[in-house]
Amino acid sequence: MPTPAAPASAPVRAVIADDERLMREQLRARLTEVWPELDIVAEARNGLEAVELVAQHRPDLVFLDIRMPGLTGVDAARQIAQMAVADDEHLPEIVFITAYDQYAVEAFEQGVCDYVLKPAERERLLVTAQRIQARLAQRDAAEPAAESAGSPVPPLQQVLHKLAAQLNPGGAPRYLDWIQASVGPGIQMIPVPEVLFFISDEKYTRVQTPTTEALIRKPIKELIDELDPAVFWQIHRSTLVNVKAIAGITRDFRGRQIVSVRGHGEKLEVSRSYTHLFKGM
Missing domain, CATH: 2.40.50.1020 (LytTr DNA-binding domain)
Incomplete structure (x- = not known):
């Protein structure tokens, strides 16, 4: 009796958020080149829209411009993380898009989230795509073992706290807007x-x-x-x-x-x- 073929895995679903239309279009075009299977389900023009679209579509991956009106990319990521915890769901992978190299902090390299500098270059996005694919595959295939073994990676909220401090170097408290x-x-x-x-x-x-x-x-x-x-x-x-x-x-x-x-x-x-x-x- 022939062995049934394994079911095809569902495509990775993503949301893009950037307040500049040309940046969104460029990112979408470059992602299509390096990751043609990626399903970009929605685009947001600001941080608030990003949170709403993530709540609506529940994507696997979110690209967030760090500097956006209403909610910054970091603020949006914090709300997305809170939403995932509240709903007991997987947190989508987070990739920050930034025009400033100073925000490419060490925390990003610890594997909690990723960053891409503007303009998003094809070679750099290819690295990001490979990282995200590997991370999602590891999560789906070996998550129970990884959880029992523990991980040296700090929680996402800790990374976002560090980044928020960099974005607010004066040290003035940042209070909730939404x-x-x-x-x-x-x-x-x-x-x-x-x-x-x-x-x-x-x-x-x-x-x-x-x-x-x-x-x-x-x-x-x-x-x-x-x-x-x-x-x-x-x-x-x-x-x-x-x-x-x-x-x-x-x-x-x-x-x-x-x-x-x-x-x-x-x-x-x-x-x-x-x-x-x-x-x-």
Whole structure:
């Protein structure tokens, strides 16, 4: 009896993100030359679009321009990594596109992600294609063994943290501009200034805007470090409120301070540890 032929493997799927149309076209053309089997499923014009397209298409590979409006390539990569962890899915391979050799840091060479300098040369993209193909094949064929053996490669988030520090040499804190949240069956990008408050329970954190209620899996203790403390005050171990959304402070019959939120009917309790924020009110 003849041995059945092995099924053909699915093509690797990729998303390209660059705010310059000519750069996207050039990258697509060069990739077609060095990796004709690669399926480029979508192109993004900025970091926000890149995150949305990755959420929609779930590609194996993402090319991200480091400098993009809205979200930088590094910010987009961090959100993509968070999305993969939250959904318990494989993180797509990340390749950064940069015009500056200074961002070709040692961390890239540790195998967590790759980089290509602009303009993307055919020879360099060929090396990247070979690296990515080998990495994906290793992941698919021997992932359990690799996990049990451990790896010297640092987590992607650690690499992105280093790169973010290079992009922000002044050391000023970088706070979140967008929240990626679940709204019904889909994912929505919510501008942080539109958020009225965050409330956590044991599993999820509720994100409330004047028009939308959404859920994220990030706890309050992590959000505190990623939000501007001058804009979001913690008023309870499970609650952060946008200062600009505070309409007033009252006391209930037990003497507890209660925050009224502008444009929303919900009342937020202030725990005893944070009553000093409203001293004199």
